[in-house]
Amino acid sequence: MLMSANWDFSVEGKRVLITGGLGGIGSALAEGFVRHGAEVIVTGRAPDRAPPKGCRYEAVDLTNDADVNLLAERTGAIDTLIHCAGQIEREREMQPDGFNAVLDVHLTGALRLANAYRAGLAANGGAIINVASMFSYYGAPHIPAYAAAKAGVVSLTKSLALSFAEEGIRVNAIAPGWIRTPMTERGRADPEIRQKVLTRLPKGGDWADPDELCGTAVFLASSASRMITGVTIPVDGGYTAA
Numbered sequence: 001m002l003m004s005a006n007w008d009f010s011v012e013g014k015r016v017l018i019t020g021g022l023g024g025i026g027s028a029l030a031e032g033f034v035r036h037g038a039e040v041i042v043t044g045r046a047p048d049r050a051p052p053k054g055c056r057y058e059a060v061d062l063t064n065d066a067d068v069n070l071l072a073e074r075t076g077a078i079d080t081l082i083h084c085a086g087q088i089e090r091e092r093e094m095q096p097d098g099f100n101a102v103l104d105v106h107l108t109g110a111l112r113l114a115n116a117y118r119a120g121l122a123a124n125g126g127a128i129i130n131v132a133s134m135f136s137y138y139g140a141p142h143i144p145a146y147a148a149a150k151a152g153v154v155s156l157t158k159s160l161a162l163s164f165a166e167e168g169i170r171v172n173a174i175a176p177g178w179i180r181t182p183m184t185e186r187g188r189a190d191p192e193i194r195q196k197v198l199t200r201l202p203k204g205g206d207w208a209d210p211d212e213l214c215g216t217a218v219f220l221a222s223s224a225s226r227m228i229t230g231v232t233i234p235v236d237g238g239y240t241a242a
């Protein structure tokens, strides 16, 4: 049993894999973990931009079981798995094929990754961090698949936390608020959506930079959070408090 004197907020030397690591939030998390001394592997669909400095890059299609299993073989055991890849398909989400495509990346992708890395994470007493959303809690009239997938991520996080507990693997999620990334460019440019967001945020709130998520992610990856599993932590500047 660890004594409280052993509380450790460090992720130095940990091997961390971040999906969607070329995207806005994923690359900020990668940079944050590198700054804190972790060894970071980022994944993407195609190397359309350079990986964050100091990170190894791996291409993977997260909707393909074999591809994800091969990724886990190539990288070997890790300490922390962060599933951050995701997409929105505004024009397709009301139709079953578009709906399934979005679920496949966010939700089934989380399960695929967890299964592929289970043994390696167990060997290291590892942690999984999924990325949820404000739409885990609220409806989204134009992106129903995205909202359903993100609500599913909260539920899957709880179920996996129970399933993997005996192996010493903790499973949590972060629900980011409104973050300045390519994914939200369209919403930020729409005055109606922008105003809706700002009205709900506590006074003085605004869209946040992706770097704001690093502190919570590092905490959840460190042994300082060893009593925390199965939860989703909103990092939203108070948006869900209203």
Ligand SMILES: NC(=O)c1ccc[n+]([C@@H]2O[C@H](COP(=O)([O-])OP(=O)(O)OC[C@H]3O[C@@H](n4cnc5c(N)ncnc54)[C@H](O)[C@@H]3O)[C@@H](O)[C@H]2O)c1
Pocket (backbone or CB within 6 Å): 019, 020, 021, 022, 023, 024, 025, 026, 043, 044, 045, 060, 061, 062, 063, 083, 084, 085, 086, 087, 105, 131, 132, 133, 134, 175, 176, 177, 178, 179, 180, 181, 182, 183, 184
């Ligand atoms: N930006 C926000 O305000 C916000 C808020 C809440 C949650 N999120 C979530 O945070 C995560 C990152 O979002 P972001 O804002 O950085 O978006 P982003 O578009 O900048 O990055 C998403 C990344 O995921 C990758 N990706 C998408 N589908 C993939 C697939 N099938 N296989 C492999 N990679 C794939 C993309 O290539 C991209 O690099 C997503 O899960 C998103 O839903 C974002």
